[in-house]
Amino acid sequence: MIRLTLLFTLFAVSLFAAGDATFEATKRDLNIPAIIMFFIFVGATLGITYWAAKRTKSASDFYTAGGGISGFQNGMAIAGDYMSAASFLGISGLIYLQGYDGLVYAVGFLVGWPVILFLMAEKLRNLGKFTFIDIAAYRLGQKEIRTLAAFGSLSVVTLYLIAQMVGSGKLIQVLFGLEYEYAVILVGIMMIIYVTFGGMLATTWVQIIKAILLLSGVTFMAFMVLNHFGFSFEALAAKAVDTHTKGQALMEPGGLVSDPISAISLGIALMLGTAGLPHVLMRFFTVGNAKEARKSVVYATGFIGYFYLVIAVIGLGAIVFLNSPAGAEFFENGQLFGGNNMAAIHLSKLVGGDVFLGFISAVAFATILAVVSGLTLAGASSISHDIYACVINPKASEEQEIKVSKISVIVIGVIGVILGIAFEQQNIAFMVGLAFAIAASANFPILFLSIYWSKLTTRGAFIGGFIGLMTAVILVILGPTVWVSILHNEEAIFPYKYPALFSVTAAFIGIWFFSITDKSGRAEEEIKAFEAQSIRAETGIGAAGAVDH
Amino acid sequence: MEECMNDELVQRIRSNPKYQELVKKRTGFGWKLGIFVLAMYYIYILVIAFNPTALATKLSDEGVMTIAFPIGAGIIIVSFITTIIYVVKANGEFEDLTNQVKEDVKDAL
Numbered sequence: 001m002i003r004l005t006l007l008f009t010l011f012a013v014s015l016f017a018a019g020d021a022t023f024e025a026t027k028r029d030l031n032i033p034a035i036i037m038f039f040i041f042v043g044a045t046l047g048i049t050y051w052a053a054k055r056t057k058s059a060s061d062f063y064t065a066g067g068g069i070s071g072f073q074n075g076m077a078i079a080g081d082y083m084s085a086a087s088f089l090g091i092s093g094l095i096y097l098q099g100y101d102g103l104v105y106a107v108g109f110l111v112g113w114p115v116i117l118f119l120m121a122e123k124l125r126n127l128g129k130f131t132f133i134d135i136a137a138y139r140l141g142q143k144e145i146r147t148l149a150a151f152g153s154l155s156v157v158t159l160y161l162i163a164q165m166v167g168s169g170k171l172i173q174v175l176f177g178l179e180y181e182y183a184v185i186l187v188g189i190m191m192i193i194y195v196t197f198g199g200m201l202a203t204t205w206v207q208i209i210k211a212i213l214l215l216s217g218v219t220f221m222a223f224m225v226l227n228h229f230g231f232s233f234e235a236l237a238a239k240a241v242d243t244h245t246k247g248q249a250l251m252e253p254g255g256l257v258s259d260p261i262s263a264i265s266l267g268i269a270l271m272l273g274t275a276g277l278p279h280v281l282m283r284f285f286t287v288g289n290a291k292e293a294r295k296s297v298v299y300a301t302g303f304i305g306y307f308y309l310v311i312a313v314i315g316l317g318a319i320v321f322l323n324s325p326a327g328a329e330f331f332e333n334g335q336l337f338g339g340n341n342m343a344a345i346h347l348s349k350l351v352g353g354d355v356f357l358g359f360i361s362a363v364a365f366a367t368i369l370a371v372v373s374g375l376t377l378a379g380a381s382s383i384s385h386d387i388y389a390c391v392i393n394p395k396a397s398e399e400q401e402i403k404v405s406k407i408s409v410i411v412i413g414v415i416g417v418i419l420g421i422a423f424e425q426q427n428i429a430f431m432v433g434l435a436f437a438i439a440a441s442a443n444f445p446i447l448f449l450s451i452y453w454s455k456l457t458t459r460g461a462f463i464g465g466f467i468g469l470m471t472a473v474i475l476v477i478l479g480p481t482v483w484v485s486i487l488h489n490e491e492a493i494f495p496y497k498y499p500a501l502f503s504v505t506a507a508f509i510g511i512w513f514f515s516i517t518d519k520s521g522r523a524e525e526e527i528k529a530f531e532a533q534s535i536r537a538e539t540g541i542g543a544a545g546a547v548d549h
Numbered sequence: 550m551e552e553c554m555n556d557e558l559v560q561r562i563r564s565n566p567k568y569q570e571l572v573k574k575r576t577g578f579g580w581k582l583g584i585f586v587l588a589m590y591y592i593y594i595l596v597i598a599f600n601p602t603a604l605a606t607k608l609s610d611e612g613v614m615t616i617a618f619p620i621g622a623g624i625i626i627v628s629f630i631t632t633i634i635y636v637v638k639a640n641g642e643f644e645d646l647t648n649q650v651k652e653d654v655k656d657a658l
Contacts, residue, residue: 100604103621104597111590114628118579118586118635234614241613251615252605253597263598271590291644294636301632305625312622532559538572539647541562541654 034175034358041213041366042190045206049194052202059398062199062405063130063381064285071292073208075299078283080207082109082304083214084371085167085364086160086432088311089341095315096322096343099240099250102315105433106308108267112274113304117297120275123451123537124284125293131378132281132443133386136450139529141458141522143391145446148465150382152442153278155473156435157379158415160279161372163431165420167341168368174338174345175361181421187365188417191372195380196406200286203373210366215307217363221344222310224351225317233313240319250319262496266433269500273436276443279371279378290540318343321350372416380408426485433498434476441503442469449511451537454530457523460515468507475499558654565653571646578638582631593624 056062069077087109095102128134133149165184172183194202229235237251244250274280287293321327322336322343330337330346337346348360384405389396396404423431446465449456476482478494515523536542562568596603604617 100615100617100621103618107590107593107621107624110625111586111628114586114632114635115583117632118583122639233618234612237618238613248613251613251617253601253617260598263594267591267594271587291640294639298629298632298636301629305629308625309622312618531563535559535562535568538575539562539568539650541651 031175031354031358031361033355034361037358037362038175038365041362045194045202045209045366045369048205048209049198049202052198052205056197056199056201059130059385059401061201062402063282063377063385065199065201065204067286067288069204069286071287071295072299073204074283074287074292074296075303076211077204077207077286078280078296078300079303079307080211080214080367080370081280081283081374082300083211083307083367084160084164084432085171085368086163087307088214088218088364088367089167089171089344090163090432091308092311092315092318092344093339093341095312096318097340099244099246099316100253103308103312104253104266105270106311108270109274110301110305110308112271113297113301115271116275117294117301120448120451121284121293121297122290124281125287125290126537126540127451127533128285130282130285130385131381132278132284132447133382136446136461137386137390138450139526139533140450140456140461144458144462145465146386146390148462148469149443149446150386152276152438152446152465152469153382153386154379155469156276156278156439156443157375157382157412158419159431159435159438160277161375161379161412161416162419162423162426163435164368164372164375165416166423166426166431168365168372169420169424170338170341171345171361171364171368174342175365180424184417184420187368187372188413188420190369191376191416192410192413194369194373195377195409200282200377203370203377204283204286206366206373207370210363210370211303213359213363214367215303217348217360218307218310218314220356221317221348221351221360222313225313225321225347236313236316236320240316243323244319259496261501262498265496265498265501268504269433269437269440269498272440272444272500272504274439276439276447277436278382278439278443279374282374282378282381314344314347317351318347321347326350376409376412376416379412380405383408423486426481434481437476437498437500437503438469438472440500441472441507445504445507445511449508453515454527454534455515456511456530457515457518457520457526459518459520459523460511460513463514464507464509464511467510468503471503471506472499475503562650562654565650567646567653568650571643571650574646575639575643579635582635586628586631589624589627593620 055066058066060066087106091102091106093102094105124132124135127138131153133146133153136149137145165187168187169180169184172178172186173180176183178186194206226233226236229239241248241250283296284293287296322330327346327350330342336342345357345361345364349357352359384401388404389401393400442465445468446461450461475494475496476499478492479499480492480495480497483489483492483494604615604620606616608614608616608619
C-alpha cells in the first residue's frame with residue numbers, strides 16, 4: 001500500500017512536470033524526432049518488462065534472470081553497464097574539455113577487465129549465487145561480512161547512481177526543455193517500473209538493446225567526423241589543437257592528473273574498482289556456467305575497448321565542430337548549453353541533423369535508464385538478500401525476500417532522485433571516479449583475499465574492510481570535491497581528489513593484521529574451510545547451477 | 550542451497566593428479582597474464598605520474614600527434630587480445646581437465 005501511494009505521488013509529480021514542459025520547450029525548440037524515438041524506446045522496453053514480469057517468479061529469476069543468459073548476451077549487457085552515461089557523456093566531455101586526460105580514464109576503466117577474467121571471473125561464477133557478497137561470506141561469518149559488504153555495495157551504488165541521475169537530468173533538460181528536477185524524477189519512475197516488475201531479465205534486455213543502439217550511434221558519429229577529415233585521425237587532431245585554447249597540450253597528459261600521487265591513486269581506483277562494482281559483478285551469476293562467464297568477458301572487453309577508442313574520435317570531433325561557426329548555436333554566454341557533458345549530444349546534431357540528434361538523445365536517455373536499473377537492482381539485492389534474508393530474517397520465504405527487494409528498489413530510486421538533484425553541478429565522470437575508489441577500497445580487498453588467502457578470518461575481513469570503507473569515505477569528504485566544491489570551505493583538509501592509494505592500502509593492511517592475530521577457534525575453522533571453498537572455486541563442483549533452485 | 554562437500558570428497562579431489570595439474574597450470578597462466586596487464590598499465594600510469602612529458606613526444610615534426618595516443622589505444626587493444634588468449638586456453642585445455650576431474654569423482658557426488 002505504501003508502495004502504491006508512493007508510485008502515485010511520483011506519477012502525479014511527473015504529470016505536473018510534463019505540463020510544465022510544453023511551456024518551457026516552446027522557447028527551446030521542441031525536438032519532434034527525438035521525442036518520437038524516445039517514446040518508441042520506452043514503449044519497447046516496457047513491452048520487454050511486461051514479458052519479463054511474466055517470467056520472473058522465483059528469487060533466482062528476479063536477481064539473476066534464472067541463470068539463462070548466454071555468454072554473448074551477457075557480454076553485451078556487461079558492456080552496456082559499462083558504457084554508461086558517465087562513460088559516454090562524461091568521457092567525451094572530458095576529452096572535449098581536457099583532451100588526452102579523458103583517454104587516461106578510458107584506459108583505466110578498461111584494463112580492470114582482463115585482470116577480473118584471469119583471476120576472478122570463474123571463481124565468482126563457481127562460488128556465488130545472487131550477489132558477489134555470497135563469495136566473501138562463503139566460509140566467513142555471514143552476519144558481519146554480509147552487513148559490511150552490503151554497506152560497501154550500497155555506497156558504490158549510490159554514488160554511481162548520482163552520476164547517472166545528473167547525466168539524465170542534463171540530457172532531458174537539453175532535449176525536451178524540461179526542468180532538471182522533473183527530468184531526474186522521470187528517470188527515477190521509469191527505472192522503478194523496469195526493476196520492480198521485470199527484475200534482472202528485463203534489466204538485462206534493456207541493457208542489451210541499448211548497447212546495440214549506442215554502439216551503432218557512436219560508430220556513425222565517428223564515421224561522420226572522420227569523413228570530414230578524409231579519415232585521417234592526424235588531420236582531426238591537428239584541427240582540434242588549432243581550435244582549442246590548450247593548443248598542443250591537448251595531446252598530452254597533464255591537467256586532471258597533475259601530481260604523481262593523484263595519478264597513481266586514480267589508476268588504482270579505476271582498475272581495482274572495476275573488480276568491485278556490485279552491478280557488474282552480479283552479471284556473472286546470470287550465465288549458466290564458468291565457460292560462458294569467461295566468454296562474456298571477452299565480448300565485453302571487445303565492445304568496451306572499441307567504444308572507448310571511438311569516444312576519443314568523438315571528443316576531438318566535438319572540439320572542432322562545436323567551435324566552428326555552425327556550432328555557435330550551442331553556446332549560451334560562452335558556456336556550452338547544458339554543460340560540457342553535452343558535447344557529444346550537440347555534436348550529433350551537427351553531423352547527423354535533427355533526426356540523428358533525436359536518435360542519440362533517445363539512446364543516451366536509454367543508457368541512463370538501463371544503467372540506473374542495473375545499479376538499483378544490485379543495491380536492492382544487497383538489502384534483500386545480504387541484509388534481510390541472510391541476517392535479519394534467515395527464515396524469510398522467497399516471496400518475502402522479493403517483496404523486500406521491490407521495496408528497496410523504490411527507496412533507492414527515491415534517494416537517487418533526491419541526490420541527483422542535490423549534486424547537479426558535479427562532473428559525472430568524476431563522480432564515477434569516487435564510486436570506483438570505494439569499490440576498490442571496500443569491496444575488492446575482501447573479495448580478492450577471500451578467494452586467494454586461506455588465512456583470512458571474519459575478524460580480519462570485517463575490521464579491515466571497515467577501515468577501507470571508512471578511509472575512502474572520509475578522505476572523499478575531506479578532499480577537494482566535497483570539502484571545497486560542495487561545502488564551500490577554503491581549502492581541502494585532504495589534498496588529493498582520489499583517495500584509493502591510501503584507502504586500498506589501509507584495507508589490505510587492516511585485513512592482514514586482524515586476520516593473522518586472530519587465534520580464536522572460529523578463525524581456525526574458517527582457515528580449515530578454505531580448502532573445500534578453493535576446490536569449488538576451481539572446478540565448480542557443487543556450484544549453483546542455472547536451474548537447481 | 551548448496552551441496553556440502555564432505556572431508557572425504559575434499560581429500561579425494563585434492564589428491565587427484567588431474568586436479569593438481571589443473572590448478573597449477575591455470576593459476577600459473579592466469580597470474581602470468583594478469584601480471585603482464587598490470588605491469589603494462591602501471592608503467593603507463595607511473596610515466597604519466599612522474600614524467601608526463603615523455604608521452605608528449607611528437608610522432609613527427611610537422612604533425613601534432615603525440616606518442617601518448619598510440620600508447621593509450623595500444624593498451625586497450627593488447628588488453629583485449631590477452632582476454633582472447635586466456636579464454637581460448639581456459640575454455641579448451643582447462644575445461645577438459647575440469648571435466649575429467651568431475652568425471653573421476655562423479656560417483657561420490
